Amino acid sequence: MPKIDYTLSGYNRPKLDTPDGENKLLLHSCCAPCAGEIMEALSASDIDTTIFFYNPNIHPIEEYELRKQENIRFANKLGITFIDADYNREEWFGRTKGQENEPERGKRCTTCFDMRFEVTAKYAHENGFDLISSTLGISRWKDMNQINDCGLRAAEQYESLNYWDFNWRKKGGSSRMLEISKKEQFYQQEYCGCAYSLRDTNRWRVSKGHEKIKRGVKFYKEAIEKLKLSD
Numbered sequence: 001m002p003k004i005d006y007t008l009s010g011y012n013r014p015k016l017d018t019p020d021g022e023n024k025l026l027l028h029s030c031c032a033p034c035a036g037e038i039m040e041a042l043s044a045s046d047i048d049t050t051i052f053f054y055n056p057n058i059h060p061i062e063e064y065e066l067r068k069q070e071n072i073r074f075a076n077k078l079g080i081t082f083i084d085a086d087y088n089r090e091e092w093f094g095r096t097k098g099q100e101n102e103p104e105r106g107k108r109c110t111t112c113f114d115m116r117f118e119v120t121a122k123y124a125h126e127n128g129f130d131l132i133s134s135t136l137g138i139s140r141w142k143d144m145n146q147i148n149d150c151g152l153r154a155a156e157q158y159e160s161l162n163y164w165d166f167n168w169r170k171k172g173g174s175s176r177m178l179e180i181s182k183k184e185q186f187y188q189q190e191y192c193g194c195a196y197s198l199r200d201t202n203r204w205r206v207s208k209g210h211e212k213i214k215r216g217v218k219f220y221k222e223a224i225e226k227l228k229l230s231d
């Protein structure tokens with residue numbers, strides 16, 4: 001499979017190594033825009049990576065399918081194996097019961113991250129992976145410490161499993177994330193994912209006089225003409 005070269009900003013991608021020489025990484029992915037830069041960095045570094053898409057938080061199912069299909073599209077492009085895990089949303093709603101009105105980055109998000117990392121770690125343990133990580137932390141809307149705490153907690157359950165807390169935002173990672181999203185014209189979701197984040201984002205929008213979110217219609221596309229010049 002040929003490597004895709006994202007050198008649109010003249011960036012020379014450094015080769016990454018896993019923290020303790022681990023051989024197999026199971027990367028929990030939440031969506032294509034967050035995953036793009038990370039998948040490209042891992043692929044360019046020849047790190048044996050498998051994508052694990054486990055996000056029963058995403059609501060409704062049409063939104064879930066759209067985010068998942070965008071991620072599959074890019075995984076296929078890079079030749080990265082994609083594991084399509086359960087969509088056990090009843091369990092997610094059960095675990096977050098009583099936390100419906102928590103703010104983003106609050107207790108409900110800890111529950112949500114814990115659930116996703118626990119399933120990722122279990123799958124990793126049962127399938128010969130020695131390292132897990134997640135694309136969640138690249139988003140500037142998220143609390144990286146909160147995510148890393150959940151990732152570490154899940155990996156600690158298994159003796160031969162480590163959690164990689166690499167900061168994907170640093171050294172221009174956030175900019176390249178956008179650059180790749182625009183080049184690939186990924187679907188651009190406008191809320192974190194769960195029913196409560198959709199509700200709260202819409203409430204905020206209405207309070208500011210904006211329209212409610214129209215799901216499934218917005219795709220990254222800025223500067224496409226400029227990018228085409230570099231193709």
Ligand code: SF4
Pocket residue numbers: 057058104105108109110112113192193194195196197
């Ligand atoms: S706001 Fe995002 S991280 Fe928090 S519970 Fe909802 S989907 Fe999960």
